[in-house]
Amino acid sequence: MxxxxxxxxxxxxxxxxxxxxxxxxxxxxxxxxxxxxxxxxxxxxxxxxxxxxxxxxxxxxxxxxxISTPGRARLEVGGRAFECVTHPMTPATKGVSGPLRFLSRSEASGLGPDALRGAVALVEGLATEAAVRRLQEAGAAAAVFITGRSIHEMIVSRVWGSPTPATMNDYVSIPAVSVSLGDGAELRRLAAEGAAAGIETEVDTRxxxxxxxxxxxxxxxxxxxxxxxxxxxxxxxxxxxxxxxxxxxxxxxxxxxxxxxxxxxxxxxxxxxxxxxxxxxxxxxxxxxxxxxxxxxxxxxxxxxxxxxxxxxxxxxxxxxxxxxxxxxxxxxxxxxxxxxxxxxxxxxxxxxxxxxxxxxxxxxxxxxxATGASADAFKALFGGGTKSGGYGWWWHTxxxxxxxxxxxxxxxxxxxxxxxxxxxxxDEVLPLDAAAEARDLERGLRVWAEKAAGALDLSAALERSARLVRALEALDATVERGACTAHSRNCTVTDVLRILIPLGYIEGSIFSHDPAAGAPYVPMLRGVDELQGADPHFRQCLLTALRRRVNELTWELGEALALVED
Incomplete structure (x- = not known):
């Protein structure tokens, strides 16, 4: 070509x-x-x-x-001070102490409610909100993260943007600090010896x-x-x-x-x-x-x-x-x-x-x-591995x-x-946006949810409309190529359709608000399907009631998009 x-x-x-x-x-x-x-x-x-x-x-x-600006942070273990930084949206503290306990990634991801009661948790990886919250729910008094060659700065929050009354209490309640990979090795040794850790942090949130x-x-x-x-x-x-x-x-x-x-x-x-x-x-x-x-x-x-x-x-x-x-x-x-x-x-x-x-x-x-060799080990310790690249460089956020x-x-x-x-x-006269590709992507996402639902949730109407929408959008672009539709008309239709498809594919809540800063599947309004299997009968029916309403919303919006194109 x-x-x-x-x-x-x-x-x-x-x-x-x-x-x-x-x-x-x-x-x-x-x-x-x-x-x-x-x-x-x-x-x-x-x-x-x-x-x-x-x-x-x-x-x-x-x-x-x-906003939240980190200030001074102090970490002392076994009578020795270690260089560390604290993180925005974590609480300031004049002093928290407890036995230092190291956890592997697998251990940190499977903790019970009181598994870390009163301990200072020592874990590998970036200080993320999800990681701090898991440790908090396990009863940890504080968290220490082993990051990279230099200490990595992070914000510990799942609240996207400024809080509202509904999200103002969605912040973690335990202090968190991060240390370098080199100091992390020494801290692991001290944790194995049963050393205690003390943490003080200053965070200005306003x-x-x-x-x-x-x-x-x-x-x-x-x-x-x-x-x-x-x-x-x-x-x-x-x-x-x-x-x-x-x-x-x-x-x-x-x-x-x-x-x-x-x-x-x-x-x-x-x-x-x-x-x-x-x-x-x-x-x-x-x-x-x-x-x-x-x-x-x-x-x-x-x-x-x-x-x-x-x-x-x-x-x-x-x-x-x-x-x-x-x-x-x-x-x-x-x-x-x-x-x-x-x-x-x-x-x-x-x-x-x-x-x-x-x-x-x-x-x-x-x-x-x-990353390769020793760098690969450090990268995996920081990010968990599994990506097709080495990220932005070891100096990122340092x-x-x-x-x-x-x-x-x-x-x-x-x-x-x-x-x-x-x-x-x-x-470009024809706006370089492919609404048909977005509709195909949405249809693929719906098929994944339909398979997971295993017949418990009827997505047939939404799937039928998404398939029709794909065909209609492909036909629209063909009419532009033949000169039967103006580029301006096509552009207006495509942007109007994408105003509908993008929220369906990427947000769970209202289009006027902002979902949490957390991982989201495609078509997140249907994420409840993942909870159906193994749910008790009462909760399952409650969940199905909510999901049917979301399917109604989804199907309606797809119909609106289809009408824009077909009309």
Whole structure:
């Protein structure tokens, strides 16, 4: 098959991406650890000046948000102090002590209610909310996590964004700290000898006015594409996420001369509250602009952790089924990647717009190769293994995330991929979104649930409508190719259908709220099917009642989507 020719204008833009300028932008942003403080304000002001210099329309807004900043932490075991960090959204404590007890991964995942009563648990891996909660429910007084070569910062919260009355008590109640892999080995030895551990932590959790910076390049229509990134960082955060911020600045510089000439506008949005507010910034932006986003935003392209040294794996970037083709094209045209596989989005990456129904593509586009040897052991201890890449680099979320761990040429390469995707999204007559692929993906998910339900739940009507929807969307695209349907009509129908399909595929609750920051299956509104087997008769019938109502909702929404296409 012949390779598709890259448009001449796009080729010129890709050639104009400047690695040296990108690195200067990164250095201008890395003014210190950026956690809703003076360093963050300096970085945002620097970016605003760059956007204004490029010719963008710059906007500022603030929204109340709940953030948590870790302070001093102390861990003492056997009379010896160990370097450690504590984590946002965990409680501050003036002193907790107990016998130090090491648990393997399998032991930590199968604990009973009183298995750790009064102990300080020592476990391998990142400090996640799910891990801390398991230890808390087992009666642990505190938790110590053995992370990597350097100590990894994490936020311990399942509340997506700022809390509501329904979620304000959904935070863990025991302190947690993390240590390095090297100190972890010594702590394991001390635990085996029966040593006691003492922990003190300082955590400042409060409501603040969270800043959001926007830069707009208008198009010919009211529709727009978003390029989004978080400005806050652990330590200097050169890769995470000055690299993503620099990507937005570079794209603004290159596309601002096209203001008023693009089919769709471009809005670059930079928020705080990602690292220390569990996506509080993106959630606040969604809540404040819900109707505008639902009516006019056709795509969200998130930029995070770009250009790392050694980041040669470029086949795993996340996408929706609807945006897989766009991702594949951008990676091929801008970076020569021919074997893009991609993966489904997890509940991460500031993906706060599922309820709105805004399609998304990317976050990172490059990762480290799979680890080998001693590095593989360390990687598995940290993440559990089982991935097709080596993650973002050992310096991710550590004090070592500095400019020296960025590769200027790799950063420029990654930015070219983003620029390519943006260019097609704002200039292509036929919007590069594949609603038929999203419908096929949803149908596959429904078939999985139907098989699991084993006849206990009737999904036949939903399956029939999803199959009809796939055929109708495929026929719609065929009519555009034959000239029997305008591109504008097709684009409006596709975006309206995706406003329905994306929430069905990715959220469990209301489209106006935000599900917890936890793992979610495809079509999460049917996750109760997993609880049917082995349930007692009363609970099973209660569960089936709830599931039938969710199936009704699902079937109705699919009918609405089908009507949009068939009409």
């Amino acid at each position: 012949a390779k598709r020719q890259i448009p001449v204008e796009l080729a010129k833009l890709l050639d104009a991406v400047d690695p040296d300028r990108l690195m200067r932008t990164v250095e201008g942003i890395c003014t210190g650890e950026r956690l809703t403080n003076e360093a963050e304000a300096r970085a945002l002001n620097f970016m605003a000046q760059e956007f204004e210099r490029a010719g963008c329309r710059v906007g500022w807004e603030t929204h109340p948000a709940y 409501w603040v006015d969270l800043p959001i910076l926007t830069a707009d390049i208008p198009g010919e229509s009211d529709d727009f594409v978003m390029v989004t990134s978080h400005i806050d960082s652990w330590w200097l955060g050169a890769m995470d996420n000055a690299s993503g911020n620099a990507c937005g600045v570079e794209i603004a510089r290159l596309l601002a001369p096209f203001a008023g000439k693009l089919r769709r506008g471009l809005r670059i949005v930079n928020w705080s509250g990602h690292s220390h507010g569990r996506y509080a910034g993106s959630t606040a932006y969604c809540d404040a602009h819900f109707e505008e986003l639902r009516r006019y935003c056709v795509l969200n392209i998130n930029a995070d952790c770009l250009g790392g040294c050694g980041a040669t794996v470029m086949t795993e970037a996340p996408s929706l089924a609807a945006t897989h083709g766009l991702a594949e094209r951008a990676l091929r045209e801008a970076a020569g990647v021919e074997n893009y596989e991609g993966h489904r989005y997890s509940r991460s990456c500031d993906m706060s717009f599922w309820g709105v129904g805004v399609p998304a593509v990317f976050s990172q586009v490059s990762e480290q190769p799979p 004090k070592d995330d500095t400019v020296e761990h960025l590769d200027p040429e790799f950063l420029a390469r990654d930015v070219r991929v983003f620029l390519d995707a943006v260019w097609h999204a704002v200039t």
